[in-house]
Amino acid sequence: AASDSNMIRATLFPGDGIGPEIAESVKQVFKVADVPIEWEEHFVGTEIDPRTQSFLTWESLESVRQNKVGLKGPMATPIGKGHRSLNLTLRKELNLYANVRPCYSLPGYKTKYDDVDLITIRENTEGEYSGLEHQVVRGVVESLKIITRQASLRVAEYAFHYAKTHGRERVSAIHKANIMQKTDGLFLKCCREVAEKYPEITYEEVVIDNCCMMLVKNPALFDVLVMPNLYGDIISDLCAGGIALAEAVHGSAPDIAGKNLANPTALLLSAVTMLRHLDLHDKADKIQDAVLKTIAEGKYRTGDLGGKSTTTDFTKAICDHI
Amino acid sequence: AASDSNMIRATLFPGDGIGPEIAESVKQVFKVADVPIEWEEHFVGTEIDPRTQSFLTWESLESVRQNKVGLKGPMATPIGKGHRSLNLTLRKELNLYANVRPCYSLPGYKTKYDDVDLITIRENTEGEYSGLEHQVVRGVVESLKIITRQASLRVAEYAFHYAKTHGRERVSAIHKANIMQKTDGLFLKCCREVAEKYPEITYEEVVIDNCCMMLVKNPALFDVLVMPNLYGDIISDLCAGGIALAEAVHGSAPDIAGKNLANPTALLLSAVTMLRHLDLHDKADKIQDAVLKTIAEGKYRTGDLGGKSTTTDFTKAICDHI
Numbered sequence: 001a002a003s004d005s006n007m008i009r010a011t012l013f014p015g016d017g018i019g020p021e022i023a024e025s026v027k028q029v030f031k032v033a034d035v036p037i038e039w040e041e042h043f044v045g046t047e048i049d050p051r052t053q054s055f056l057t058w059e060s061l062e063s064v065r066q067n068k069v070g071l072k073g074p075m076a077t078p079i080g081k082g083h084r085s086l087n088l089t090l091r092k093e094l095n096l097y098a099n100v101r102p103c104y105s106l107p108g109y110k111t112k113y114d115d116v117d118l119i120t121i122r123e124n125t126e127g128e129y130s131g132l133e134h135q136v137v138r139g140v141v142e143s144l145k146i147i148t149r150q151a152s153l154r155v156a157e158y159a160f161h162y163a164k165t166h167g168r169e170r171v172s173a174i175h176k177a178n179i180m181q182k183t184d185g186l187f188l189k190c191c192r193e194v195a196e197k198y199p200e201i202t203y204e205e206v207v208i209d210n211c212c213m214m215l216v217k218n219p220a221l222f223d224v225l226v227m228p229n230l231y232g233d234i235i236s237d238l239c240a241g242g243i244a245l246a247e248a249v250h251g252s253a254p255d256i257a258g259k260n261l262a263n264p265t266a267l268l269l270s271a272v273t274m275l276r277h278l279d280l281h282d283k284a285d286k287i288q289d290a291v292l293k294t295i296a297e298g299k300y301r302t303g304d305l306g307g308k309s310t311t312t313d314f315t316k317a318i319c320d321h322i
Numbered sequence: 323a324a325s326d327s328n329m330i331r332a333t334l335f336p337g338d339g340i341g342p343e344i345a346e347s348v349k350q351v352f353k354v355a356d357v358p359i360e361w362e363e364h365f366v367g368t369e370i371d372p373r374t375q376s377f378l379t380w381e382s383l384e385s386v387r388q389n390k391v392g393l394k395g396p397m398a399t400p401i402g403k404g405h406r407s408l409n410l411t412l413r414k415e416l417n418l419y420a421n422v423r424p425c426y427s428l429p430g431y432k433t434k435y436d437d438v439d440l441i442t443i444r445e446n447t448e449g450e451y452s453g454l455e456h457q458v459v460r461g462v463v464e465s466l467k468i469i470t471r472q473a474s475l476r477v478a479e480y481a482f483h484y485a486k487t488h489g490r491e492r493v494s495a496i497h498k499a500n501i502m503q504k505t506d507g508l509f510l511k512c513c514r515e516v517a518e519k520y521p522e523i524t525y526e527e528v529v530i531d532n533c534c535m536m537l538v539k540n541p542a543l544f545d546v547l548v549m550p551n552l553y554g555d556i557i558s559d560l561c562a563g564g565i566a567l568a569e570a571v572h573g574s575a576p577d578i579a580g581k582n583l584a585n586p587t588a589l590l591l592s593a594v595t596m597l598r599h600l601d602l603h604d605k606a607d608k609i610q611d612a613v614l615k616t617i618a619e620g621k622y623r624t625g626d627l628g629g630k631s632t633t634t635d636f637t638k639a640i641c642d643h644i
């Protein structure tokens with residue numbers, strides 16, 4: 001398509017499994033809502049690209065680098081050697097250092113938990129994901145968890161800035177510094193330093209195991225959570241399990257792929273976040289309202305929410321609301 | 323007390339915070355149930371014992387080593403340097419390599435989850451708890467996660483043997499081997515080896531983040547879970563939050579200590595497990611029944627379960643049921 005100067009170019013990774021179906025849903029909704037975005041679609045390659053050492057093509061990474069904004073569907077990480085995980089490659093190559101996953105109750109859809117509205121902000125470039133592992137002697141292996149002052153300050157700054165600009169009141173740093181005094185200790189030290197610059201935001205520290213217990217008992221206790229990589233992986237999934245959904249946390253669900261059964265809500269709300277990032281707040285509101293209304297009405301819901309609708313029916317209902 | 327030859331000597335660590343109150347409750351219940359146990363009580367010291375490098379006295383460790391059985395209340399780990407964590411010292415010195423935490427719904431006490439009956443078995447001597455950490459350069463620290471074939475086989479063997487001897491059907495190994503291919507990879511390899519010796523037990527592998535999501539959605543999916551140290555720490559607390567209680571997972575609750583408000587159930591059920599370990603099954607059944615009945619009736623419940631009873635009232639109600 002010829003580039004219209006009023007259009008914003010954004011990269012779209014439909015991903016695999018249910019990815020293409022839910023990406024289709026996003027494209028339709030964006031069209032109906034007249035969102036001035038021109039997608040540059042990139043699929044995961046079928047062979048390893050030597051320039052990225054993974055199934056992600058160099059061109060697809062270049063596309064995000066150039067457009068500076070993109071939307072990503074689920075990507076299964078094939079287990080095996082000789083290539084890097086897709087998600088990890090993306091994070092590293094694009095330096096996506098803060099993984100932000102909002103998590104809230106969907107109005108009108110009853111779950112075990114109501115009134116949840118929290119944001120997990122996960123450091124996404126180091127920690128237990130360093131990739132540094134080796135065998136010390138036969139039968140003894142070790143992996144390195146790396147925490148740096150630079151990356152910790154950066155994600156802490158992100159969290160506090162996010163809290164301040166989004167009307168949030170509290171930032172909780174999640175850690176296990178009673179055991180990992182040096183690594184998690186440094187992470188906390190950096191959070192404290194940043195906290196001092198934001199006296200209007202309450203700062204607290206919660207041990208990871210205790211945090212999980214509290215999240216299951218009463219997730220409404222939390223507001224913004226910031227944490228090292230692995231804890232973020234665990235906690236964002238924990239939240240996604242209990243509450244209706246957390247954005248873009250789900251996988252590629254190969255079991256229902258291609259069957260028109262997938263729920264595109266998470267990707268749609270990710271897309272809404274993307275619109276807010278682009279300051280297209282009116283479009284973001286419009287789409288978010290339509291999604292939430294459709295779910296609240298309950299007439300069209302996909303199987304995971306107890307309904308019988310197909311992906312296309314559900315998408316159509318959202319489009320009708322716009 | 324003069325040692326009666328029919329009595330079994332067991333070490334009791336009341337611990338701190340609410341520890342002494344709930345330990346008192348256990349002692350009373352044991353007396354009423356005529357349990358042939360003679361307690362050797364050991365408190366946490368007020369100074370560092372150079373022989374243990376912690377606030378645990380050498381004598382207390384010797385006591386458990388000699389008696390080979392003991393019951394431990396909560397112990398807060400004071401944050402600071404120059405001494406080792408109490409829990410870690412106990413685990414290391416006594417080589418407590420498998421931390422077994424049952425987790426089940428209490429009949430008659432409604433929570434968000436019913437029909438939960440799972441056991442977490444946590445490797446308890448290595449992994450992220452190695453204590454090996456250092457600064458690489460200014461602003462860059464690392465901690466080592468150590469996984470050994472020996473400790474992994476040992477805890478896997480424990481889990482499968484436990485499953486087999488307790489009428490359990492399934493063992494799930496929890497891991498993050500898609501990221502920590504070498505360390506968690508070795509852990510899984512060992513679990514698989516042991517699984518082959520137990521063809522009657524179903525074996526599966528679940529990624530830690532996915533496991534947390536499933537636990538929050540539907541904990542009844544799980545039976546026996548075996549995992550490296552940190553994941554066990556997180557998952558056992560997660561379970562304790564959602565379900566009525568998991569044994570001995572709670573902390574020392576300094577906020578309600580000394581107020582006669584603590585719920586002794588977790589320590590009592592730990593004590594029941596200890597009795598089973600000693601093959602005192604009739605006593606174990608008697609006490610367990612009395613505890614569960616008291617809670618199910620609902621007349622005497624402590625504050626954490628929505629009641630107004632004191633620790634002593636609740637204990638008395640249990641004693642009356644025996």
Ligand SMILES: CC(C)[C@H](C(=O)O)[C@@H](O)C(=O)O
Pocket residue numbers: 077085087088233500501531
């Ligand atoms: C697929 C996997 C590498 C990834 C992670 O561990 O970060 C996923 O669990 C996630 O949370 O995005």
Ligand SMILES: CC(C)[C@H](C(=O)O)[C@@H](O)C(=O)O
Pocket residue numbers: 178179209399407409410555
């Ligand atoms: C207090 C702490 C050292 C301990 C641990 O992390 O193992 C506790 O959380 C536990 O689960 O027993």
